[in-house]
Amino acid sequence: MNQRMRDILTEAYRHPHRKCFFYTGNNHPDAGKVLGKKQWDWTPQPTVNIEPWYSHTHTLALAFGAPPCYTSGGKEWVQKIITGPAEVSKIKIPPVWSGRPGQLLDKACEMLTQLPEETLIRLPDIQSPLGVAELLWDESFYTSFLIEPQALHELLEKITSFIIAYITEWKKVLGHRLNAACHPHLWATHEGYYISDDVNSMISPEQHEEFSIPYINKITEACGHLFYHSCTWTPLYFENIRKIHSIKAANWSTGTSADPALLIKEFSGQFVLAPHIGLDTHTEEGISTLNKNIRDAVDLVRYYLDSMQENTTMYMVLQEDLVKDEDMIQRLYRLFDERGYTPEARGLS
Numbered sequence: 001m002n003q004r005m006r007d008i009l010t011e012a013y014r015h016p017h018r019k020c021f022f023y024t025g026n027n028h029p030d031a032g033k034v035l036g037k038k039q040w041d042w043t044p045q046p047t048v049n050i051e052p053w054y055s056h057t058h059t060l061a062l063a064f065g066a067p068p069c070y071t072s073g074g075k076e077w078v079q080k081i082i083t084g085p086a087e088v089s090k091i092k093i094p095p096v097w098s099g100r101p102g103q104l105l106d107k108a109c110e111m112l113t114q115l116p117e118e119t120l121i122r123l124p125d126i127q128s129p130l131g132v133a134e135l136l137w138d139e140s141f142y143t144s145f146l147i148e149p150q151a152l153h154e155l156l157e158k159i160t161s162f163i164i165a166y167i168t169e170w171k172k173v174l175g176h177r178l179n180a181a182c183h184p185h186l187w188a189t190h191e192g193y194y195i196s197d198d199v200n201s202m203i204s205p206e207q208h209e210e211f212s213i214p215y216i217n218k219i220t221e222a223c224g225h226l227f228y229h230s231c232t233w234t235p236l237y238f239e240n241i242r243k244i245h246s247i248k249a250a251n252w253s254t255g256t257s258a259d260p261a262l263l264i265k266e267f268s269g270q271f272v273l274a275p276h277i278g279l280d281t282h283t284e285e286g287i288s289t290l291n292k293n294i295r296d297a298v299d300l301v302r303y304y305l306d307s308m309q310e311n312t313t314m315y316m317v318l319q320e321d322l323v324k325d326e327d328m329i330q331r332l333y334r335l336f337d338e339r340g341y342t343p344e345a346r347g348l349s
Helices: 003-014 029-034 059-063 087-092 097-112 130-135 141-147 148-176 196-200 207-211 215-223 235-242 258-268 298-307 326-338
Strands: 018-026 067-069 076-077 118-124 195-197 226-229 247-251 313-318
Touching: 003 313, 029 148, 029 326, 059 097, 059 130, 087 148, 087 235, 097 118, 097 148, 118 148, 130 141, 130 148, 130 196, 130 215, 141 148, 148 195, 148 215, 195 215, 196 235, 207 215, 215 226, 235 247, 235 258, 258 298, 298 313, 298 326
Parallel strands: 018 313, 195 226, 226 247
Antiparallel strands: 067 076
């Protein structure tokens, strides 16, 4: 473990109003060999995921009794169990150690005994209460906002109570070995929790404010600072994002959100900005339509860097396909080093 690097990142999370840039590819050894660097990125200690369930977005829907089903490609998913208020009133808050959540916690206990003390275990995916409700409710879900709001609020209260208990149990089980950031693969300490708020772009800002934000804030009040993800960040939802309490770091999908320069302008100084960049992210619509002559991943990263302000703290995740491209990782490392952003440039070699 690189304690000095850990201290620098911890301080950046606590004070995200200074111009700082960090990047992580989880210190992938392939990139290290290409670059001839044992420590080429800002990953002070290793983190492992609980496979194969770590990234499953339907885990909590399974916990609430949604039967599993499978796509034509063999992917596990869930069947709907709610058609209206009558089913909502029958739903009970499940025990944390039951079903799939219990399997994940059991696996975490097993991994604790097998992994080196310095290795962290990443918190698995947790969808927002509204996201879980959407998985449980049939096609009438989106009309329930207007027709059955009381029943929807009742369901959201139940899901919120479970999520608080679930996160609390993760903290008890893993203690300081928890990495609270699920997506993207940041390094983080055990403080706080992660939630994915992806339903926002499917509803109006007013509905999002009523049916999502209060429940996320309730979880935050109980569980600490938030690592927040939502795929789509557009101007319509900026004020809503500002109403979410105690965001520690936030992530969005570069390809489906507003211009990165606008996001940086709007949210710098409020929390750590944590975009993730893949080999082909520059080809996605949100970037290709900017007409900024962004031809590859290096151009996109440079665009992010050039858009930073004096109060921007950014912790960028380089995805595996990008990290494993020898030409790209060499060019990116050279760019970071020229800007003084590599560990070596900061005297941490």
